[in-house]
Amino acid sequence: MSNPLLDTSDLPRFADIRPDHVMPALRQVIAGNRRKLDGLLASDKADFDSIVRPLESMEHELARVWSPVSHLQGVLGSADWREAYNNALPLLTEYGTELSQDVRLHDAYTRVAGTLDGDGTGPERSTVNHALRDFRLAGVDLPADKKERFKAIMQELAATKAKFEQNVQDASDAWKLGIDDLDELAGLPAQTIGRARADAAADGRDGWLLNLDYPTYDAVMRFADNRALRENFYHGWVTRASDEGANPDWDNSANIRRILELRLEASELVGFANYAEYSLATKMAASTDQVTDFLDELAARSREAASRELNELTELAGMSVEPWDLAYWLEKLKRAKYSVSDEELRPYFPAATVVAGLFALASRLYGLSISEVPGVETWHETVVYYRVSRDDGEVLGGFYADLHARSGKRSGAWVDDCVNRMRMAERAVLPVGFLVCNFPPPDEAGTALLGHDDVVTLFHEFGHMLHHLLTRIDYPSIAGINGVPWDAVELPSQFMENFAWSREVLERCSRHTDTGESLPASLFERLEQSRHTGAALGMLRQLEFALFDFHLHADFRPGGNTGPLDVLDRVRQEVALLEPPAYNRFSHSFGHIFAGGYAAGYYSYKWAEVLAADAFAAFEEAGIFDPATAARFRHEILEVGGSRDFMEAYVAFRGREPRLEALLRQHGIE
Numbered sequence: 001m002s003n004p005l006l007d008t009s010d011l012p013r014f015a016d017i018r019p020d021h022v023m024p025a026l027r028q029v030i031a032g033n034r035r036k037l038d039g040l041l042a043s044d045k046a047d048f049d050s051i052v053r054p055l056e057s058m059e060h061e062l063a064r065v066w067s068p069v070s071h072l073q074g075v076l077g078s079a080d081w082r083e084a085y086n087n088a089l090p091l092l093t094e095y096g097t098e099l100s101q102d103v104r105l106h107d108a109y110t111r112v113a114g115t116l117d118g119d120g121t122g123p124e125r126s127t128v129n130h131a132l133r134d135f136r137l138a139g140v141d142l143p144a145d146k147k148e149r150f151k152a153i154m155q156e157l158a159a160t161k162a163k164f165e166q167n168v169q170d171a172s173d174a175w176k177l178g179i180d181d182l183d184e185l186a187g188l189p190a191q192t193i194g195r196a197r198a199d200a201a202a203d204g205r206d207g208w209l210l211n212l213d214y215p216t217y218d219a220v221m222r223f224a225d226n227r228a229l230r231e232n233f234y235h236g237w238v239t240r241a242s243d244e245g246a247n248p249d250w251d252n253s254a255n256i257r258r259i260l261e262l263r264l265e266a267s268e269l270v271g272f273a274n275y276a277e278y279s280l281a282t283k284m285a286a287s288t289d290q291v292t293d294f295l296d297e298l299a300a301r302s303r304e305a306a307s308r309e310l311n312e313l314t315e316l317a318g319m320s321v322e323p324w325d326l327a328y329w330l331e332k333l334k335r336a337k338y339s340v341s342d343e344e345l346r347p348y349f350p351a352a353t354v355v356a357g358l359f360a361l362a363s364r365l366y367g368l369s370i371s372e373v374p375g376v377e378t379w380h381e382t383v384v385y386y387r388v389s390r391d392d393g394e395v396l397g398g399f400y401a402d403l404h405a406r407s408g409k410r411s412g413a414w415v416d417d418c419v420n421r422m423r424m425a426e427r428a429v430l431p432v433g434f435l436v437c438n439f440p441p442p443d444e445a446g447t448a449l450l451g452h453d454d455v456v457t458l459f460h461e462f463g464h465m466l467h468h469l470l471t472r473i474d475y476p477s478i479a480g481i482n483g484v485p486w487d488a489v490e491l492p493s494q495f496m497e498n499f500a501w502s503r504e505v506l507e508r509c510s511r512h513t514d515t516g517e518s519l520p521a522s523l524f525e526r527l528e529q530s531r532h533t534g535a536a537l538g539m540l541r542q543l544e545f546a547l548f549d550f551h552l553h554a555d556f557r558p559g560g561n562t563g564p565l566d567v568l569d570r571v572r573q574e575v576a577l578l579e580p581p582a583y584n585r586f587s588h589s590f591g592h593i594f595a596g597g598y599a600a601g602y603y604s605y606k607w608a609e610v611l612a613a614d615a616f617a618a619f620e621e622a623g624i625f626d627p628a629t630a631a632r633f634r635h636e637i638l639e640v641g642g643s644r645d646f647m648e649a650y651v652a653f654r655g656r657e658p659r660l661e662a663l664l665r666q667h668g669i670e
């Protein structure tokens with residue numbers, strides 16, 4: 001076979017795959033799928049074996065050809081790969097829309113649903129129900145004119161969201177602050193100052209040049225002693241792409257209104273009262289009331305602790321604290337109270353030791369044995385491939401770990417699927433994943449030292465990987481992470497983070513690079529105590545975002561007094577402790593909800609955090625390594641993918657519905 005992307009007999013042939021393989025491979029697979037689909041639909045038969053299994057298999061093959069492409073685009077970041085990726089996207093989107101609006105296919109699935117026994121909730125039933133739901137959400141059963149309108153809305157929405165994002169980017173890029181006197185930068189990390197110096201030089205000027213990218217903004221807000229500088233940055237940040245910003249061309253006010261109008265219209269077309277209801281159709285939360293009650297209750301219960309934290313900060317600052325003072329005094333408080341610093345922790349966490357400790361934990365909890373497989377082709381010499389097996393010898397799957405930062409690689413940390421689990425009569429395929437982080441690169445001796453926040457990140461991503469690999473579901477569209485509601489996807493990952501705060505686990509994950517000793521008890525205690533600093537204030541802030549997002553998408557009506565600023569006012573009266581200045585327009589750069597996938601879904605972060613904390617509390621009650629609890633978590637949560645109603649699965653694990661207390665305790669609130 002000449003095109004290596006089409007060779008799906010084993011792991012991807014990373015040494016051979018090139019950007020110019022992408023389009024021919026995709027065209028061939030999609031054309032083949034179209035032909036097969038016509039063949040399937042030409043037959044009178046419509047049962048699970050004759051329709052759903054072949055469809056699952058076709059989609060699986062397409063995903064398998066595509067996954068190395070989207071992966072390499074992220075980890076190599078070369079212009080060639082980005083171009084190949086961008087060229088391929090429209091092809092995939094078009095094919096996806098075509099499938100989800102195909103009336104013949106929808107009819108076939110409806111007939112299959114009628115052939116399934118009873119009203120059971122087995123994987124076959126779930127596979128069909130998920131598909132039928134997605135057909136409906138794509139407007140498959142609308143009359144032709146409305147279907148056209150739905151399509152047009154989706155296209156205008158995509159363009160408006162892209163414009164929103166570009167305005168934020170342009171407004172951020174244009175904002176610059178020249179500094180002539182180094183004293184004005186007092187308190188900033190050397191790295192930030194160094195970058196500002198280099199940026200000034202690149203701009204052909206003396207002194208320092210500060211940009212409004214997130215790392216710089218974050219460093220200024222946390223560390224700059226110069227209060228006027230902090231206020232200046234704060235103003236720049238919260239007025240980006242707004243009517244209060246520097247350039248009216250980048251004002252997102254009209255885009256926000258248009259996005260809300262289009263979302264409302266699309267939701268109404270497919271039978272929902274508003275976009276919040278549309279959004280919940282694919283989520284674990286049962287109703288809009290359930291979401292707002294959840295957020296309101298968390299806010300009410302966090303308020304007192306947040307106000308205590310604010311008083312403590314005011315006392316330390318010796319003056320009233322404004323929004324641009326918060327992060328700064330929180331840092332000061334952390335150092336004054338617990339004297340814990342990243343530099344002190346880092347030598348204890350060589351990456352190899354942390355990884356070994358994490359695998360030992362996976363063995364203890366789930367009886368997994370994880371071993372490096374030498375000689376597997378990868379995309380970079382530091383990448384390692386691991387095989388994951390059960391203690392009875394059954395191989396479950398494998399994953400690539402690409403842990404270190406390098407030039408061109410996308411920032412952040414994530415898990416993505418390489419191959420989804422599929423087990424059907426004709427074939428059985430084991431899951432394979434990509435685990436990607438951006439930890440500091442190894443030094444000359446080959447040692448990379450992690451900060452404790454890096455350790456937490458690694459545990460988080462490993463939680464996603466377990467979800468992907470431990471699944472026992474045979475149909476790829478609901479196996480592993482697939483088909484799991486958006487507001488529950490972060491449960492396995494945030495759950496795993498808790499182990500990175502366990503003394504016993506950290507002891508096995510640490511080994512001082514000079515002395516060889518593991519993390520001392522005294523240092524662990526300081527680290528643990530610092531965990532709660534500012535947690536309640538942070539909670540209120542996230543709740544303000546979540547309530548704003550949700551009410552806006554539930555209540556917005558064109559022309560009414562339910563626009564962004566009205567809703568924001570109401571939410572702030574309910575939750576905010578600090579009155580932001582009148583010029584604050586954070587909504588105009590709130591990309592998560594206006595450009596990304598979090599519309600009427602920002603609450604998901606808190607929702608999943610509650611599940612994760614409550615699930616971990618079950619482990620604390622029984623002993624955090626309790627085999628029976630771990631087996632239950634694995635069986636009811638990690639193995640089931642999207643095959644079950646998620647609340648049912650959770651109750652099966654926990655014996656009851658989730659409660660807020662564990663999260664509040666974890667934040668030092670109750």
Ligand SMILES: [Zn+2]
Nearest residue numbers: 460464490493
């Ligand atoms: Zn995550």
